[in-house]
Amino acid sequence: MREAPAALVQSDGVTVWVNGPAFCMGRFGRNGIDIHRAPGSQLELGECLFCTHAPTTEEDWETFKTKMNELYGVTVSDKHRPDRFNRRRNAHQ
Numbered sequence: 001m002r003e004a005p006a007a008l009v010q011s012d013g014v015t016v017w018v019n020g021p022a023f024c025m026g027r028f029g030r031n032g033i034d035i036h037r038a039p040g041s042q043l044e045l046g047e048c049l050f051c052t053h054a055p056t057t058e059e060d061w062e063t064f065k066t067k068m069n070e071l072y073g074v075t076v077s078d079k080h081r082p083d084r085f086n087r088r089r090n091a092h093q
Helices: 039-045 058-072 083-091
Strands: 008-011 016-019 024-029 032-036 048-051
Touching: 016 058, 024 058, 032 058, 048 058
Parallel strands: none
Antiparallel strands: 008 016, 016 024, 024 032, 032 048
16 A cells, blocks of 8 residues: 555545545546546556446445555545435435
């Protein structure tokens, strides 16, 4: 695991962004997960460390949190969990 850079986690109830000092480290949205390399290594190695391009599920949310921690040492709190997953969870209680 890498040493955790300063990261700002933000969400709007639909999309979650994890922004580092100079780039978007990760994004979780309706249509996929994007976890990117730092800009300096993207030309040589490609942009994605872990990316998917399909509609996301609750399992994908857990994967996103795990991968952000594994790849960058960043903890993404469930307070940023997309609203659509919270509605489903509340409907089953």
